[in-house]
Amino acid sequence: MLRKLEEKDRKITMDFLSSEAEINLFIIGDLECYGFDKDFMEIWGSFNNLNELEGVLLQYHENFIPYYKDSNFDTEEFKHIISSMKGKKIISGKESIVNQFINTLNNPVIKYDYFCKLTDGSKLKYSNDIVKLAVEEDATRVFDLLEEIKEFKETDTNSVDRIKNVILTKSGRIYYIEDENGKMLTTSQTAAENSTSAMVVGVATLKEYRGRGLMTQCLSKLCRDVLAENKTLCLFYDNPKAGSVYHKIGFETIEKWMMLIDKI
Numbered sequence: 001m002l003r004k005l006e007e008k009d010r011k012i013t014m015d016f017l018s019s020e021a022e023i024n025l026f027i028i029g030d031l032e033c034y035g036f037d038k039d040f041m042e043i044w045g046s047f048n049n050l051n052e053l054e055g056v057l058l059q060y061h062e063n064f065i066p067y068y069k070d071s072n073f074d075t076e077e078f079k080h081i082i083s084s085m086k087g088k089k090i091i092s093g094k095e096s097i098v099n100q101f102i103n104t105l106n107n108p109v110i111k112y113d114y115f116c117k118l119t120d121g122s123k124l125k126y127s128n129d130i131v132k133l134a135v136e137e138d139a140t141r142v143f144d145l146l147e148e149i150k151e152f153k154e155t156d157t158n159s160v161d162r163i164k165n166v167i168l169t170k171s172g173r174i175y176y177i178e179d180e181n182g183k184m185l186t187t188s189q190t191a192a193e194n195s196t197s198a199m200v201v202g203v204a205t206l207k208e209y210r211g212r213g214l215m216t217q218c219l220s221k222l223c224r225d226v227l228a229e230n231k232t233l234c235l236f237y238d239n240p241k242a243g244s245v246y247h248k249i250g251f252e253t254i255e256k257w258m259m260l261i262d263k264i
Helices: 007-018 025-034 076-084 095-104 136-147 160-169 214-227 240-248
Strands: 002-004 041-047 053-060 063-068 090-094 109-118 174-178 184-191 197-205 232-237 252-261
Touching: 007 025, 007 041, 007 053, 025 041, 025 053, 025 063, 025 197, 041 076, 053 076, 063 095, 076 095, 090 095, 095 252, 109 240, 136 160, 136 174, 136 184, 136 197, 160 174, 174 214, 184 214, 197 214, 214 232, 214 240, 232 240, 240 252
Parallel strands: 063 090, 197 232
Antiparallel strands: 002 041, 041 053, 053 063, 090 252, 109 232, 109 252, 174 184, 184 197
């Protein structure tokens, strides 16, 4: 049986998701932040004949994240929900799950990332007081730094307002290092923070300042502070060079993440 989940389902939903809390970071974070009753977000649960939760499907705007544990799970009802939504759609999650949804979209773009986690800070580098925590007034400088870097400039997810919102709502945190003139040189951020984990995003250094260990110091400080709150750090990487940097400070690859993106 498939039905929309409600506040009364919070415990069974969180218990179900917590068995792979890192993989379900986005679903858990959205539920903790927004609850079950928002017009831009819905969550469905699939129950067996014993009324046990077997699968969850999150819709957040145009993004869908399906999750289930049994490889024999019947995905047809989830596919019907996704197909019935008009407009652009994105499906993401564990590769073994999202692979089952390729035919749900018309000729989708397929993207893969490696999913890492950090629970042990013993390999993190020493960070001194040059690493600072951004406040609302720093949002424009953070944006300006990201705009100077090709990989971030080509996305449409960065804006001064988005950065301010992250800082104000504490849905993430932003660390940075600046020079003596107040110019930001490197930044490391988190997003989708919840009670058990946080996603590392926005790791960036100006090209002319790379190779000096600034990013490692900044990221290490961020990771130390998050780990001190008994949270797990997670991140994506899509190339071996980036992965080697993260592995050196203790991140372990645990899963392959897959994304299907409509070409609309």
